[in-house]
Amino acid sequence: MDHKNFKRGFLSKFSWYWGIVVGLFASSLLVFAAVNIITFSPDTPISSSEVNQNFSNLKQKIDEVSYSVVVGLGIDQVVSSNEVVQLNTVIRDDAPGAFNPGTYRFTVPTGESGFYTFYFKSRSDISDPNYVYLKVNGNQVGSLGSTSTDVFSGTHTVYLNDNDFAEVYLDAIMYGTTTIYAADTVLLIKREAKL
Numbered sequence: 001m002d003h004k005n006f007k008r009g010f011l012s013k014f015s016w017y018w019g020i021v022v023g024l025f026a027s028s029l030l031v032f033a034a035v036n037i038i039t040f041s042p043d044t045p046i047s048s049s050e051v052n053q054n055f056s057n058l059k060q061k062i063d064e065v066s067y068s069v070v071v072g073l074g075i076d077q078v079v080s081s082n083e084v085v086q087l088n089t090v091i092r093d094d095a096p097g098a099f100n101p102g103t104y105r106f107t108v109p110t111g112e113s114g115f116y117t118f119y120f121k122s123r124s125d126i127s128d129p130n131y132v133y134l135k136v137n138g139n140q141v142g143s144l145g146s147t148s149t150d151v152f153s154g155t156h157t158v159y160l161n162d163n164d165f166a167e168v169y170l171d172a173i174m175y176g177t178t179t180i181y182a183a184d185t186v187l188l189i190k191r192e193a194k195l
Contacts, residue, residue: 076180082170106165107164113161116190118189119144119189136165157192
């Protein structure tokens with residue numbers, strides 16, 4: 001067996017497979033959003049600055065199409081059934097002003113419609129059923145978790161249009177009120193894709 005020919009054939013096939021993988025990845029990014037990519041021709045040298053510029057352009061486009069907002073509670077809160085959870089402390093805001101701590105609402109900025117995922121985690125003082133729901137424009141669209149223990153968490157992904165607003169509220173089924181602990185409560189809102 002000729003090891004030199006085997007090695008040459010294997011590496012050319014290996015490179016070809018990796019070329020397809022990288023090509024599919026790059027083309028999916030290009031389909032997702034127009035990115036200024038420096039293209040390279042066969043048998044011509046490329047510079048590190050051109051490669052770095054491509055990575056910089058990709059990072060910039062990813063930053064444009066994805067952002068997150070993280071909010072929590074300033075202090076422990078007593079919540080009744082069907083009451084909005086008063087998330088009033090902005091921890092991180094990649095879309096300044098999108099979350100209003102005065103109204104406890106997240107509003108989609110103009111030009112930012114797309115798929116959003118809401119991640120919620122909390123702890124309450126009871127271990128009987130509590131349900132946390134997501135409302136969009138005042139209408140319930142999904143659950144962010146329920147519990148038979150004192151800690152609960154969940155996620156819900158929904159398409160939101162410009163200026164839609166979303167709120168998290170709690171339904172304390174078994175009790176009139178529930179205390180939610182600030183130290184263990186957080187809501188992450190992440191835009192997954194801008195459309």
